[in-house]
Amino acid sequence: MKQLEVQIMGQSYLLGCPENGETRLQDAVSKVDAAMCRIRDAGKVKARDRIAVLAALNLAFEVPDRSLTDTPVPAAAPSGSPAGPVTAPDEATQAQLAALLQRLDTALHIDGRLL
Numbered sequence: 513m514k515q516l517e518v519q520i521m522g523q524s525y526l527l528g529c530p531e532n533g534e535t536r537l538q539d540a541v542s543k544v545d546a547a548m549c550r551i552r553d554a555g556k557v558k559a560r561d562r563i564a565v566l567a568a569l570n571l572a573f574e575v576p577d578r579s580l581t582d583t584p585v586p587a588a589a590p591s592g593s594p595a596g597p598v599t600a601p602d603e604a605t606q607a608q609l610a611a612l613l614q615r616l617d618t619a620l621h622i623d624g625r626l627l
Contacts, residue, residue, distance in 0.1 A: 521548045521560070547571055562613065569612060573605070 516529040518541045529537045547567035557563050 520545045521552065521563070543571060557613070566609060566613065569609060 514529045514531065514534070515526050516534060516537060517524055517526050518538070519525075520541060527537065527541075544567060547570050548563050551557055551563045551566050551570075557566060
Protein backbone atom coordinates (compact mmCIF):
# COMPACT_ATOMS: atom_id res chain seq x y z
CA MET A 513 0.00 0.00 0.00
CA LYS A 514 1.30 3.42 -0.98
CA GLN A 515 1.32 6.44 1.28
CA LEU A 516 0.10 9.74 -0.03
CA GLU A 517 0.55 13.12 1.65
CA VAL A 518 -2.50 15.36 1.31
CA GLN A 519 -3.70 18.70 2.65
CA ILE A 520 -7.12 19.17 4.20
CA MET A 521 -8.04 22.62 5.47
CA GLY A 522 -4.37 23.56 5.51
CA GLN A 523 -3.23 20.57 7.57
CA SER A 524 -1.07 17.75 6.19
CA TYR A 525 -2.12 14.11 6.48
CA LEU A 526 -0.23 10.99 5.42
CA LEU A 527 -2.80 8.50 4.14
CA GLY A 528 -2.56 4.89 3.08
CA CYS A 529 -3.61 4.45 -0.53
CA PRO A 530 -4.25 1.20 -2.40
CA GLU A 531 -2.45 0.64 -5.69
CA ASN A 532 -4.14 2.52 -8.54
CA GLY A 533 -6.32 4.40 -6.04
CA GLU A 534 -4.52 7.73 -6.10
CA THR A 535 -7.08 9.49 -8.29
CA ARG A 536 -10.05 8.33 -6.21
CA LEU A 537 -8.27 9.28 -2.97
CA GLN A 538 -7.34 12.73 -4.32
CA ASP A 539 -10.96 13.25 -5.44
CA ALA A 540 -12.19 12.29 -1.96
CA VAL A 541 -9.64 14.60 -0.32
CA SER A 542 -10.74 17.45 -2.59
CA LYS A 543 -14.40 16.93 -1.66
CA VAL A 544 -13.64 16.79 2.07
CA ASP A 545 -11.36 19.83 1.89
CA ALA A 546 -13.96 21.84 -0.03
CA ALA A 547 -16.75 20.84 2.36
CA MET A 548 -14.69 21.70 5.45
CA CYS A 549 -13.45 25.00 4.04
CA ARG A 550 -16.99 26.00 3.06
CA ILE A 551 -18.18 25.41 6.65
CA ARG A 552 -15.15 27.18 8.15
CA ASP A 553 -15.55 30.15 5.81
CA ALA A 554 -19.22 30.52 6.75
CA GLY A 555 -17.84 31.55 10.14
CA LYS A 556 -20.42 29.94 12.41
CA VAL A 557 -18.33 26.95 13.49
CA LYS A 558 -14.72 27.32 14.60
CA ALA A 559 -13.68 23.97 16.08
CA ARG A 560 -11.96 21.71 13.53
CA ASP A 561 -13.60 18.55 14.94
CA ARG A 562 -17.10 20.03 14.62
CA ILE A 563 -16.32 21.26 11.12
CA ALA A 564 -15.20 17.71 10.23
CA VAL A 565 -18.42 16.21 11.64
CA LEU A 566 -20.62 18.67 9.75
CA ALA A 567 -18.67 18.10 6.54
CA ALA A 568 -19.06 14.32 6.96
CA LEU A 569 -22.79 14.74 7.52
CA ASN A 570 -23.12 16.97 4.46
CA LEU A 571 -21.19 14.53 2.28
CA ALA A 572 -23.12 11.53 3.60
CA PHE A 573 -26.41 13.35 3.00
CA GLU A 574 -25.41 13.87 -0.65
CA VAL A 575 -24.92 10.12 -1.22
CA PRO A 576 -28.12 8.63 -2.59
CA ASP A 577 -29.74 5.82 -0.63
CA ARG A 578 -29.00 2.74 -2.76
CA SER A 579 -31.79 0.75 -1.11
CA LEU A 580 -34.39 3.15 -2.54
CA THR A 581 -33.37 2.76 -6.16
CA ASP A 582 -32.17 0.12 -8.56
CA THR A 583 -30.15 2.69 -10.46
CA PRO A 584 -26.44 2.29 -9.78
CA VAL A 585 -24.63 5.24 -8.24
CA PRO A 586 -22.44 6.85 -10.91
CA ALA A 587 -18.69 6.77 -10.42
CA ALA A 588 -16.94 9.96 -9.38
CA ALA A 589 -16.03 12.29 -12.21
CA PRO A 590 -12.47 11.86 -13.43
CA SER A 591 -9.93 14.24 -12.01
CA GLY A 592 -10.16 17.59 -13.74
CA SER A 593 -13.74 16.98 -14.91
CA PRO A 594 -16.47 19.26 -13.63
CA ALA A 595 -18.50 17.53 -10.93
CA GLY A 596 -21.45 19.88 -11.25
CA PRO A 597 -22.37 22.97 -9.26
CA VAL A 598 -22.07 22.94 -5.50
CA THR A 599 -25.11 24.50 -3.90
CA ALA A 600 -25.79 25.57 -0.35
CA PRO A 601 -28.16 23.34 1.62
CA ASP A 602 -31.79 24.44 1.67
CA GLU A 603 -33.42 25.78 4.83
CA ALA A 604 -34.80 22.40 5.92
CA THR A 605 -31.38 20.79 5.57
CA GLN A 606 -29.75 23.67 7.44
CA ALA A 607 -32.29 23.22 10.24
CA GLN A 608 -31.54 19.48 10.40
CA LEU A 609 -27.81 20.16 10.50
CA ALA A 610 -28.27 22.78 13.22
CA ALA A 611 -30.27 20.26 15.27
CA LEU A 612 -27.55 17.62 14.77
CA LEU A 613 -24.89 20.12 15.80
CA GLN A 614 -26.89 20.96 18.94
CA ARG A 615 -27.12 17.25 19.79
CA LEU A 616 -23.36 16.92 19.25
CA ASP A 617 -22.71 19.92 21.48
CA THR A 618 -24.91 18.41 24.18
CA ALA A 619 -23.24 15.00 23.92
CA LEU A 620 -19.75 16.53 23.95
CA HIS A 621 -20.61 18.71 26.91
CA ILE A 622 -21.58 15.66 29.00
CA ASP A 623 -18.20 13.93 28.90
CA GLY A 624 -16.08 16.02 26.54
CA ARG A 625 -15.60 13.13 24.10
CA LEU A 626 -17.28 12.30 20.83
CA LEU A 627 -17.01 8.52 21.23
